Amino acid sequence: MSDPGLPTSPTERAGVARYEPRTLSPRPTAEWRASIVAAATEIGFARTGFAPVTPYAEAGAHFREFLAHARHGAMGYLERYGLRNAPRTLLPEAQTLISVALPYAGGSRLVQLRKRGSALGQSSGEAVIAAYALGPDYHRVVKTKLAELAQACADIVGRAVLARSCVDTAPLLEREAARQAGVGFIGKSTMSIIPGAGSYFLSGELLVDASIEPGTPLPDGCGRCRLCLDACPTGAFVDAYTLDARRCIAYLTIEHRGVIPRELRRPIGARVFGCDVCQDVCPYNAAADKHPASPALAPRPELLGLSLRDLLMLSAAGYRRLVRGSALERATRRMLQRNAAVALGNSRDPGATVVLRAALGSSSDLVRGHVAWALGELPLAGLTAELAECSRALASLARHDPMTWVRDEAEESLAALSKLG
Ligand code: SF4
Ligand code: SF4
Known part of the structure; x- marks a missing residue:
């Protein structure tokens, strides 16, 4: 019996691993979907869905327009990655994309943690770090959990499974994948929003060579709301669903290596790494507190009251x-x-x-x-x-x-x- 979560026989292709089943009692095909969701929940994911791996044409066109207007700023790797809308370029054998969401502490729950983390609460001398970045590196956390899920998939289908996990850095339109999987719709803020749970989640995708019935894509859930668009401190939204990253505080503080334009410095406030404003104002995040944050993403105390x-x-x-x-x-x-x-x-x-x-x-x-x-x-x-x-x-x-x-x-x-x- 191999260690859970570790690929038993990695292939030579980067990022692709082959998982052998550890059990001789696979689930019937009709039960794969429910069994994989149950395994993902056990691993700690708050939501799990299944998307097709055919190219995401409409989202691809939107992304191409984003690049054509140079709204990605100096993030040249986005161009090098190409259109990012074809999951099979990452794993040609893929039959299904499993989309998962891992919750972190954001919004009012984070306010409480910040108050506990520093004697003064959010004083004017404290650095503000975006909620997702307060814990351990999420790439590693989510990838480890996806490896556990890949192993569970092999156990459930009862044969070796080829899998590739993606967390943020792979050339893939992750929010569109989550939408098609029925996990979250894409809000006007361009964030992935899970009805009933909000947006304080980190996304991960597992491409597998097993065919599992896809979910139903989620319709837009913003309606007439435009709170995020109006609240953005730097006016980074060109329009609903369209962000100019060059004006976004997350880009300016994390990706941009040069001089911050003078007119954008004041709106940055005390934020030294990322920004949560468009999430904090979203009405869907009123529900976020009902979902426990993953203990694996617990904020580090020293980052809550950083001077x-x-x-x-x-x-x-x-x-x-x-x-x-x-x-x-x-x-x-x-x-x-x-x-x-x-x-x-x-x-x-x-x-x-x-x-x-x-x-x-x-x-x-x-x-x-x-x-x-x-x-x-x-x-x-x-x-x-x-x-x-x-x-x-x-x-x-x-x-x-x-x-x-x-x-x-x-x-x-x-x-x-x-x-x-
Ligand atoms: S992260 Fe902040 S700066 Fe960027 S779009 Fe959202 S509110 Fe605006
Ligand atoms: S704040 Fe309103 S418009 Fe923005 S993503 Fe949330 S629901 Fe949609």
Whole structure:
């Protein structure tokens, strides 16, 4: 008997594994569907559905338009992946796509956890990290569970099963797969929304070479609601169902490696990794609390009350400790420091001047430039000593920094501070 969850004989193709049945009493074909759903529930998935593996033509066309308008910004890998609408390009033998959803703590449940995680609750000095990223790296968690599910499939069908698991990074239109599987509809926010359970879920897909009756695609459930579109801090929605990633805080804080456009810095608020606003306002998430979050995705306490000042001054060793085994690994140390600088500027906390001035000495122009901007955002009127110190530091930067854009940032902030004196 092999270990549950581990492929017994991986094939040579990347990501594809062959699972041998561990039992000699397979289920009758008519029971496969219900048995696989029961196994997935046992593993911890809150929803499971079955989708066909024929190309998703309409969703593919929508995705092509997204690329044609360059709304993916610098996420060039999306172009390299091609149309992403044909599951069989990932596993030619696939007969069925099993779509699953693993719940994490979001919304009001997360507010409670945050209050417990920090003495001050959500104070102005704390970094806000998107709910999905607070726990261990979801890719690993969901993939491990999908491997368990693949093994269960082999046991249920009673023969060796070829399977490929996909979690976020595979070239696949995951939300369309979930819709076709009857797991969740695609909301105007472009999120996958599960009726009766909301959107605080991580999706996973398991392609298998077993034929299982597909589910019924879910119809649109948004109706006349447009709360998410109106609540987006950066106006990232071109229209309902259409996101311009280049304006989305999730893109700006996680994927975008360069300078954050000035006009988008204030709306970012204290968010240093991702954004939950369009989910938090969604009426479907009022039901989210009824579904227990997966213990495997439990938030790490140190990420619930992370100090912006500590994040700004993060050392290389501190960065490695912070991101190890976490989705935060996607952002570099300099990006997290850049995001912390923007968030400190938005905190409008005059007490942040000391740490910001110290960070002007960073060897990274990405950090120095955003710190210079943040200093110009602080309400220092009447604080003569702080005003003088910050003005001196900015004037020196404006004269000596080797990067033109950093000098420009320093000049702009200097001008803003000169109006306060
Ligand atoms: S994640 Fe935030 S910034 Fe992005 S679309 Fe949703 S509300 Fe807007
Ligand atoms: S907030 Fe309203 S419009 Fe947006 S996804 Fe939720 S139900 Fe749909």
